[in-house]
Amino acid sequence: MNDRSTAGPSPHGPTAGLGLKAQHYEQALACPAAGLWFEVHPENYMVDGGPRLAWLEAVRRDKPLSLHGVGLSLAADQPPDPDHLGRLKALADRYEPFVMSEHLAWSARGDVYHPDLLPFPRTRRLLDQVCDNVSAAQDALGRRLLIENPSLYLDLRGHEMSEPEFLSAMVARTGCGLLLDINNVFVSASNLKQSAVAYLDALPADAIGEIHLAGHAPDDRWGEDLLIDTHGAPVSAAVWSLYERTMARIGPRPTLIERDENLPDFDVLMAERGIADAILRQIPEARRA
Amino acid sequence: MDAFEAALGGDPVALDPWLATGERPQAGLWVYRNTTAKARADALAALYPTVERLVGRDWFRDAALIFGGDQPPESPVMDAFGAGFPDWLERFPPAGGFSYLAPAARLDAAWSEAHRAIDAPVVVAADVTGQPPARLFGATARLHPSARLFWFDWTVPSIWLANRPDAEPGQTVIWDEKPEGLIILRPRMEVTSRRLTRAEWAFLDACRCGQSLGQAASAAFRVDPATVLPTLFAGLLGAGVFTAIDMEPSQ
Numbered sequence A: 001m002n003d004r005s006t007a008g009p010s011p012h013g014p015t016a017g018l019g020l021k022a023q024h025y026e027q028a029l030a031c032p033a034a035g036l037w038f039e040v041h042p043e044n045y046m047v048d049g050g051p052r053l054a055w056l057e058a059v060r061r062d063k064p065l066s067l068h069g070v071g072l073s074l075a076a077d078q079p080p081d082p083d084h085l086g087r088l089k090a091l092a093d094r095y096e097p098f099v100m101s102e103h104l105a106w107s108a109r110g111d112v113y114h115p116d117l118l119p120f121p122r123t124r125r126l127l128d129q130v131c132d133n134v135s136a137a138q139d140a141l142g143r144r145l146l147i148e149n150p151s152l153y154l155d156l157r158g159h160e161m162s163e164p165e166f167l168s169a170m171v172a173r174t175g176c177g178l179l180l181d182i183n184n185v186f187v188s189a190s191n192l193k194q195s196a197v198a199y200l201d202a203l204p205a206d207a208i209g210e211i212h213l214a215g216h217a218p219d220d221r222w223g224e225d226l227l228i229d230t231h232g233a234p235v236s237a238a239v240w241s242l243y244e245r246t247m248a249r250i251g252p253r254p255t256l257i258e259r260d261e262n263l264p265d266f267d268v269l270m271a272e273r274g275i276a277d278a279i280l281r282q283i284p285e286a287r288r289a
Numbered sequence B: 001m002d003a004f005e006a007a008l009g010g011d012p013v014a015l016d017p018w019l020a021t022g023e024r025p026q027a028g029l030w031v032y033r034n035t036t037a038k039a040r041a042d043a044l045a046a047l048y049p050t051v052e053r054l055v056g057r058d059w060f061r062d063a064a065l066i067f068g069g070d071q072p073p074e075s076p077v078m079d080a081f082g083a084g085f086p087d088w089l090e091r092f093p094p095a096g097g098f099s100y101l102a103p104a105a106r107l108d109a110a111w112s113e114a115h116r117a118i119d120a121p122v123v124v125a126a127d128v129t130g131q132p133p134a135r136l137f138g139a140t141a142r143l144h145p146s147a148r149l150f151w152f153d154w155t156v157p158s159i160w161l162a163n164r165p166d167a168e169p170g171q172t173v174i175w176d177e178k179p180e181g182l183i184i185l186r187p188r189m190e191v192t193s194r195r196l197t198r199a200e201w202a203f204l205d206a207c208r209c210g211q212s213l214g215q216a217a218s219a220a221f222r223v224d225p226a227t228v229l230p231t232l233f234a235g236l237l238g239a240g241v242f243t244a245i246d247m248e249p250s251q
Helices: A022-030 A051-062 A082-095 A124-141 A163-174 A182-192 A196-201 A237-250 A266-282 B002-008 B023-047 B049-055 B057-070 B085-091 B101-116 B133-138 B156-163 B198-208 B213-223 B229-238
Strands: A016-019 A037-040 A065-068 A099-103 A106-109 A112-118 A146-148 A177-181 A208-213 A217-219 A223-228 A255-257 B140-143 B148-152 B180-185 B192-196 B242-246
Touching (some): A022 A051, A146 A208, A182 A196, A182 A208, A182 A237, A196 A237, A208 A237, B057 B085, B085 B101, B101 B156, B133 B213, B148 B198, B180 B198, B198 B229
Parallel strands (some): A016 A037, A099 A146, A208 A255
Antiparallel strands (some): A106 A112, A217 A223, B140 B242
């Protein structure tokens, strides 16, 4: 199993990247920014041929690539779909991503796929199942996975451990890494009335291989009482501040600006990516070991 | 998870044992329900943009919600979701008065299939120049793997072409009982569509069934005795319709 996922995408250390959108292919291809990398959902590239694969191949020739899956359903009470793992492996072998990630959530059960990242009770029994699923996926892919913390909207009963405890146990048992989505931490903490800082401090820092930053929005009816992880707005000031604090504590990590809704111009996203890049560069050399 | 699936499906009490009481927890469940519904509707709208334009955004979203409940996605590859949408639309009572909707959906589906079809070579005119006609007549021409052929008794292709996302706005199209043909394909990196005459359609349909070019020519003459074969063949070659021409081994 290779361990490239904790290394930065550029020889100059961890840098900031962007989610690659079809609308921005040409600008992405032409962009000369140093250290720029791109992330895509592999599910959008599981096709036989055509322009999507051709574009991805062209982008990959110049820039490092991250594959961020949404479909393995690792927190389901069933093993990951071997056909889907096969399709993922084929893409990984073709495009050689510097990192691959998935979510701590479920979306598939039986023959039904819910296009969402659904919550679950963090029980010891489910921890066993999730660890089996993560190990099975890593074995099939021949690569280490980073697992992303979810945005939570419901205070489910029946949890036997906190999310950081669950993630730490999963890291220890499977050797996987973590993709820390700081916006998700903020949204969940706000919705469940918990402390984002306490959550961040409880994570195993060494396992964190990538950071996600995105925007959120208050619910139409419930306002600030219910925040939604929309990926439809710029990163909020509160999330930037948690990001700076986290980078100062654990050292720099490859950082992605995610934007899926209300897509602005490529230049606007590049400017936002520039903020993350500047924060990463400010971290003293001593922390860049 | 059984309880969560039931709750997503609309059962209001299924998740009660897992939730704190009060209105706000139920609001959280709505976030998941909305996200699922939106993801399905977005995926369906990306696959059927012409249908969405024909019926309007709100009608389409409502239909997508009902369709998503009837035929939920089976795979995280959302391109596969919605394959049954044209057939479903045909039986969907509110679409009953709009008989062009289901056929337009079939053309949208063909466009998406062509977009993601396997890449394959294209036969160009220079590849067949100089071949003796008798030899060509015995050959079989294989259609490009992205190609989808259509023949309608009504003006579905005109309606569809005028309502594609990239169509010029303001075109007047008449829904009429007038036969029209269309081929949708992606010879290289761009999906194209081209109207077909009845002779072209008959010719390509014969090729699709594995008949020789000679048999395909006969099929074209049968539907239109005025067919000029070299012009027809050159037109189809120019459109990039064929991926290979298999010559019969020389005797």
